[in-house]
Amino acid sequence: MLQMASRMGVLGTETAFEVLARANALAAQGRSIINLGIGQPDFPTPEHIVEAGRKALADGHHGYTPANGIPALRQAVAADLWRRHKVEVSPNHVLVVPGGKVTMFFAIMMFGEPGAEIMYPNPGFPIYESVIKFSGATPVPMPLYESAGFSFSADEVLEKITPRTRLMIINSPANPTGGTVPRAEFDKLVAGLERHPQVAIMSDEIYGEILYDGAEHVSLLSYPSLRDRVILLDGWSKTYAMTGWRMGYGVWPEALFPHAERLAINCHSCVNASAQYAGIAALEGPREPVERMVRAFAERRTFIVAELNKLPGIRCVQPGGAFYAFPNIAGTGLNARGFQSELLDREGVATIAGTSFGAYGEDYIRFSYANSLEAIAEAIDRIRRFLGNLPAASRN
Numbered sequence: 001m002l003q004m005a006s007r008m009g010v011l012g013t014e015t016a017f018e019v020l021a022r023a024n025a026l027a028a029q030g031r032s033i034i035n036l037g038i039g040q041p042d043f044p045t046p047e048h049i050v051e052a053g054r055k056a057l058a059d060g061h062h063g064y065t066p067a068n069g070i071p072a073l074r075q076a077v078a079a080d081l082w083r084r085h086k087v088e089v090s091p092n093h094v095l096v097v098p099g100g101k102v103t104m105f106f107a108i109m110m111f112g113e114p115g116a117e118i119m120y121p122n123p124g125f126p127i128y129e130s131v132i133k134f135s136g137a138t139p140v141p142m143p144l145y146e147s148a149g150f151s152f153s154a155d156e157v158l159e160k161i162t163p164r165t166r167l168m169i170i171n172s173p174a175n176p177t178g179g180t181v182p183r184a185e186f187d188k189l190v191a192g193l194e195r196h197p198q199v200a201i202m203s204d205e206i207y208g209e210i211l212y213d214g215a216e217h218v219s220l221l222s223y224p225s226l227r228d229r230v231i232l233l234d235g236w237s238k239t240y241a242m243t244g245w246r247m248g249y250g251v252w253p254e255a256l257f258p259h260a261e262r263l264a265i266n267c268h269s270c271v272n273a274s275a276q277y278a279g280i281a282a283l284e285g286p287r288e289p290v291e292r293m294v295r296a297f298a299e300r301r302t303f304i305v306a307e308l309n310k311l312p313g314i315r316c317v318q319p320g321g322a323f324y325a326f327p328n329i330a331g332t333g334l335n336a337r338g339f340q341s342e343l344l345d346r347e348g349v350a351t352i353a354g355t356s357f358g359a360y361g362e363d364y365i366r367f368s369y370a371n372s373l374e375a376i377a378e379a380i381d382r383i384r385r386f387l388g389n390l391p392a393a394s395r396n
């Protein structure tokens with residue numbers, strides 16, 4: 001009998017991939033499916049980026065690159081962070097990795113072990129809690145509140161820090177809520193963190209450029225008091241519609257960088273060379289394609305939130321960023337899991353139960369509006385019919 005390490009038993013997953021499989025299976029039976037479950041832009045990668053990748057292949061960039069990424073790419077990342085946040089970052093502290101997830105995995109594995117505590121947003125990206133458990137550390141949820149636009153409360157978070165807390169994960173704008181943490185809340189958190197110098201912070205800012213109505217993206221890199229303990233997670237997947245290219249990066253504090261780089265060498269050696277050239281074109285090229293995509297998301301956001309709020313038993317706050325709406329469905333009488341599976345089976349609308357993002361996601365459903373306005377409008381009609389047909393027993 002094969003005997004795996006016991007930690008394999010605690011590794012979680014992303015329900016999004018399971019919902020996608022179920023939706024595809026229903027579509028294969030001929031059912032009409034509208035997918036509002038998927039967490040990736042429904043736009044192609046802008047052509048000038050694709051062309052740079054093609055050119056890199058034609059130019060013969062077929063070999064290994066430096067483990068931390070090609071120098072021109074790391075310089076482009078530093079220049080981009082200056083453009084966006086007016087923070088100075090040394091290209092030597094940028095580690096290019098295959099996707100946003102890898103920085104997350106490295107940071108959690110670097111700090112997590114039995115006896116350590118790692119704080120993470122809940123509801124939040126499911127991989128945080130999964131990898132924290134895998135590392136052997138204890139996951140400590142930081143609840144997010146609908147009434148606060150899905151921000152955490154800095155006072156509550158600071159109260160939860162113990163001498164065993166090693167890492168705190170922050171994600172704004174957030175998956176699955178679309179919430180952004182207000183600057184005042186960050187200011188309070190950062191001031192309080194000065195009393196806890198043993199706590200590193202991993203700030204997942206992968207949705208930082210997908211923002212609406214003047215909602216502000218505050219980068220934790222911009223707080224000087226945290227600079228020696230903030231790990232920035234960012235990447236190309238969402239901003240440039242490049243989920244399949246597997247391009248991400250971390251900005252690591254000087255003392256941590258060599259350890260992160262060693263993890264990279266042990267794990268993947270380097271990122272696909274042609275994708276790195278495409279990554280330079282993304283950062284240095286025109287902003288117009290990104291702006292056009294964000295304008296399209298903004299229009300859909302306004303539409304889906306207004307329409308969800310017209311449905312019986314559902315209320316939805318305006319998300320400040322990302323491409324998710326996270327309505328409260330408690331008034332329908334269904335729980336999150338039941339809503340997700342019944343809606344998919346009966347009406348062919350794929351969504352994700354809030355509980356897939358942690359226990360604090362009960363009573364919520366994640367809708368991704370990375371789909372056309374027409375598809376969203378049709379989904380809303382189907383949800384209205386679904387709610388109208390619910391047996392009285394499920395309404396309480």
Ligand code: PLP
Binds near residue numbers: 039100101206235237
């Ligand atoms: N962080 C958050 C909050 C995400 O939602 C995602 C993807 O859904 C990632 C990181 C991972 O991005 P990537 O596909 O680049 O690994």
